[in-house]
Amino acid sequence: MSGEKEKEAIKSLLDNEDAIKCIVANIMQEFDKDKNGSLDKDETKQLIKHFLSQSELCDEADLQIPDELYNNIFQAYDADGSGSIDQDELGGFIKQLLGELLRDPEDA
Ligand SMILES: [Ca+2]
Secondary structure, eight states: OOOHHHHHHHHHHHTOHHHHHHHHHHHHHHHOTTOSSSBOHHHHHHHHHHHHHHTTSSOGGGOOOOHHHHHHHHHHHOTTOSSSBOHHHHHHHHHHHHHHHHOOGGGO
16 A cells, blocks of 8 residues: 555655654654653553554454563663653654555565
8 A cells, every 4th residue: 555655755754853753742642641741551552553553454443462562562662661651762663663664565
């Protein structure tokens, strides 16, 4: 589904710190349910689920992801081990997710 135009758009997003900040701000607004400025494990889980359903990799209704996997993802991005993902850490997460979207399995 992702055409060349979309890939170019994602690429330019990756290089644009302001765009990343904007995405992070939007995500925080939607997923930081307790509004404490960072995403805890549960909030992160909702975010990951959302991304997976958006990416059309799998249907959210059928989504059975073990807690262990969420925990691993969470730990990978909670760089300072604070138990929550702050906005800087979320920025890194977003860049990685966008990078994954650029990868075309058919080109591999
Ligand atoms: Ca929070």
